[in-house]
Structures are given as C-alpha cells and as structure tokens.
Amino acid sequence: MTTIKDVAKQANVSVATVSRVLNQKGYVSKQAERSVKNAIKSLNYKPNAVARSLYHKTSGIIGLFVPDISNPFFPELARAVEDAATSEGFTVVLCNTDSKQEKEEKYIQVLQQKYADGLIIATGTDSIEHILSTNIPVVALDRYISDHIPTVVSSNKAGAIDATEHLIAQGCQFIAHLRGPKGVTSADDRYTGFKQAIEDHSIAHVVVEAGFEIGQSEVATRNLFEKYPSIDGIFAGSDVTAAGAMRAAYQCKRAVPKDVKIIGFDGISLGEMLTPSLSTIQQPIYEMGQQAAKLLMMMIEKKELPSYWHEFSTTLKIRETSTGSE
C-alpha cells in the first residue's frame, strides 16, 4: 500500500509538506503543491481515513437513530438517508434504539468517540436533554424535538383531514379512528386532523388507541366491530395499523371495501402488497430521508440553513380498500 512517505519521496518534498497539502492547512508553494498532487495521482495514494479523522476530528460517519429497522416504515427512510449520505462520501451507522433513552445515550457516546459528524434522529423518547447536549449537528426526522433542531416532517394534520374526508365522500356514516400512541407528535397531529374533519361534517365516530403495531390494532378493531356493528369506515393511524384492521374485518366476516372502507397513513410498500390493496395517505418518505441527510451535511459543512422547519405535503392515494363495491 502506498504511504505518505512514498508520496513525499516521489514529489521530492518532506512528509510535512504532503500533510499540509492533504489537510489544506499551512503554507505550501504552488510548485510543491503541484508535485504532491501529481505524485498522489501517479501512485494512486489514498490518504488513511483514520489518520485524517484524528487530525480533523471528523470521520465522515453519521448516525441514524430509528426505533427498530424491522418496523416497515423505517427501512424506506434509511435507504434514502444512506443514498444521500453515500453520494456525498459519508457512511451511515445504523442505530436501533427501541425509543429507549439509555440506548440513545450509549449510541451518542460511542459515536462521539468515533468523531461522528452528525446524527439523524427518527426516534421518540420523553426526555430530550441527552440530544440537546450533544456537541455535533442533529436533524429530527419524522418527529419534533426542539425549535433549535432542524425538523423534517410531513403534513400529518392535513393528511388526516384528507383521509377522513375521503371516507365521508365514499359514503361512510360511522367512522372509527385507530390512533397512534399518545405523545408521539405524528400520531397526535393525525388525531387532531381527524377530529377537525369529523366535526366539520357531524359524522358519528369513535377513537381508540391502537399503537403502531398490527397485533394491537387487530384486537382493537375486533372489539370495535363487536361494540359498534354499524362502523363502516376506518381511518388507521398508519399502514401497519390498517393491515391489522383488515385482518380483524376478515375474522369478523366483514368484506372490505363493501361492508367497511379502510384507509391508512404512510404510503409504505406494504400497502401495495395487501389484498385488497390499501388506500392511504402517502408521505414522500424517500424525499424526507434525503432532505434530512442534506440538511445534516449542510450543518456539518457549517452552511446556513434556509429554514429549521421542513414540512412535506402528503397525497391521497386511492386504492382498493376504500372504493368499489366488491
């Protein structure tokens, strides 16, 4: 492997001069700089990333915090972050935090020891002190942390209004909302949107907390069908929750969309895999992940951000679970 000494020898300069050229620090004559660059090229020299990291206190590493990569919303975000980061020469360390503060703190410690350049945080914990006290750039993705941290979200409230009004336009008279966990900003905003649309139209409704998991949602929906047999529309707080509602409808022998129409929220690929295919509110997941990575890289390069609030519009995606008569 070519070393910095080989480059110095070939360029006929000292190792210190090569180092100054590589790190763009200190005085180097134009002629010496040219010789060094030619030598680097002809020898195909690759500077040692770790040594550069020690000198610059940067590593080209960014940490991506997700609750659990096996929850199907996050792989699509992770892919987008990784694509954007890689194209700028950064590598992404995957951190499954299970939304636990102690795991987040441990990852922050380990990443800072490795001179990580920044963090993208798509997890929710009650405390935010440990995030605010990191001394590297942070971007919040799919959640709000603080006004001092750039935030990338979708228009959860407006999307929820669209979902609810779509069910009403399809003729639903009694609509259930399977809401996500209380305290999670996206779930709270979707709930607010649902309430607003429903009150505008004076439609019978019921709201239950169903988490963001399929099992909880399946049980909650079965209970709803038993208690309120006339429910004919369901707005699920996520696509995974919607899949649970579809399973409950199947078990209770209620045909979708004939007897009950269902719409989800997220727009993950799961929706297209379901039968019938799931109507949903599409978040631009890939664009959101890319934007978070871009903002983080701007902060790492100490560029000024145009804004700290980046809200992406959602779109109503009508598929089979909310239309037709079969």
Add this chain to the structure above:
Amino acid sequence: MTTIKDVAKQANVSVATVSRVLNQKGYVSKQAERSVKNAIKSLNYKPNAVARSLYHKTSGIIGLFVPDISNPFFPELARAVEDAATSEGFTVVLCNTDSKQEKEEKYIQVLQQKYADGLIIATGTDSIEHILSTNIPVVALDRYISDHIPTVVSSNKAGAIDATEHLIAQGCQFIAHLRGPKGVTSADDRYTGFKQAIEDHSIAHVVVEAGFEIGQSEVATRNLFEKYPSIDGIFAGSDVTAAGAMRAAYQCKRAVPKDVKIIGFDGISLGEMLTPSLSTIQQPIYEMGQQAAKLLMMMIEKKELPSYWHEFSTTLKIRETSTGSE
C-alpha cells in the same frame, strides 16, 4: 474532557505507560497498571476511539452489505446483526449495494480506509474476486460465496420440500412454483427441493421465474391462471412473491384458500399482516443474523471457527392461505 495526560498525572506515571496499559502492549509493572486503571476509573476517562483505531488498525466498525434495506427480508436480518454487534461494542455501517459490484467495491474501499474490522455480505453479484481480495474478515449471510468464507444459510432445499408436500397433503393436484432469480443460491435450492417433492408424488406442475418482487410475481401469476385455470396450489419462492400471487388471485376472482392454496418462504412479519395470513416456511432470520455477527467477531478476535458452514433448519408455519375451506 479527561485526556490521557490527566490519567498519567493522577496515576503518577508517564503518558507512554498509560498508553501501554490501554493498548496492552509492552512491559508495565503490576503496580503501575493498577494505578493507571484506578485513575481511569476515578476520572471516568474514555480513550479516544479514533486514536486507538490508528494505533491498532481496528475501528470497531463492521459493514453490513444488503441489496436494499427496503426489501422486507433484510431489515429483520439487519436488526439481528446490529443487536449482536452492539452488545460486543461494535457499530454497524449500513451498505445498500443493489447487488452491484461497483457499489460493493466502493464500500469495501471506504470501509478499509476507516479500518473496518469485517464485513457481513448478504448480497449477490456474479463476480466474487473483489470480496475474496479484501484483507479483512468476511462472513456470507443468506448466500454462498466460497468455501473459504464462513457461510450462514437456512436449509432452503428441505424447506421447499416441506412447502410442496404440505400443498400436496392439502389436496392440491396442480401446483405452480414461482421461483426466485436463477443463479441466486437460495432460489436455486428452493427450486431443487420443489422438483424433488413433486416428482416423488407425480403431481402436475409448472415453474415460472417471478423474481423476488411483488409486481413481477403478480403478473406471472395472472398469466398462469389464464393459461392453466386448474392450478390449485402455489409455492412462492418468497413471502413477497406470495403476496403478489395473492393479489393476482384476488384480481382473477379466485378465493384463497378455497380455490387456490398458497405458501411462501422466509417467515418475515409481512406474512402475518396479510389477509388471509400467509402460510410459509419460516427461516430463523434473527438467529441467522446473530450467528453471522458472532462468527465475524470470532474471526476479528482471531479465534478458530468450529465450522465454515452454518445451516439453520426451517419450519413449516401453517396459517390461513393453505388450510380451511373459506
């Protein structure tokens, strides 16, 4: 932040002595070692990971190569690898390669510059030269690369036999196999198992290539139903492919499982989200990911491996798509 100098001062030894204790290299008296360790503890000193990396030429980083983290098989593997790695103090860099050789080569270059300690490769490319020529440990996960690389797979052929015999036991008389891409070892082994079981029972059958994606599988299955209306059983090469077959059955108004029984392969959480829920061949995905990480860490620590071939048994998971009469 506490530095190595603070530790030396408190322990009343030289910085070089502290360094020898930290790196477990060179002679240090028992007494000096004790003083240094006490000083490290009382000052809560955390050695700079990057400086240690430069000295040891290791970084505590491992690379995980997946084709695309948004394909639902890989997040579950990634979670397992990350859990096992984190518990041993390693961090995992996520690498989406799209199974392209140039992307793999680029990642290998970047990771080696960062002194990555090893790679787990769950992607398939035609060439393997660039993998064989890396100078850090490699483990192959869900694929075979070479006899010289430890391999973690599931018993694809035996699982395919179980799937096919289950359809036959359920009374299927004409079975289609939606096979995965030719040349991908797991897909080839499942095909071989299917053929063996079908020939043992003299059952009418047809095999088509349907990739590992939902769109391709949906189209392939629709064509099959048109051409061979008496197909009453489908063994899909993956759970995602099975979801595509279920969508095709819905479009062609063939009830699952009454008119056609379907079984997948993988055992990802998608199967439980489908309606009806998907019968499948369960691979122990989490255990496989953990085993790959453990083998890699043994190699990094230069321990001898018990074996280079780690094949996990699959289990038949009977759910709704292959049983009952509704």
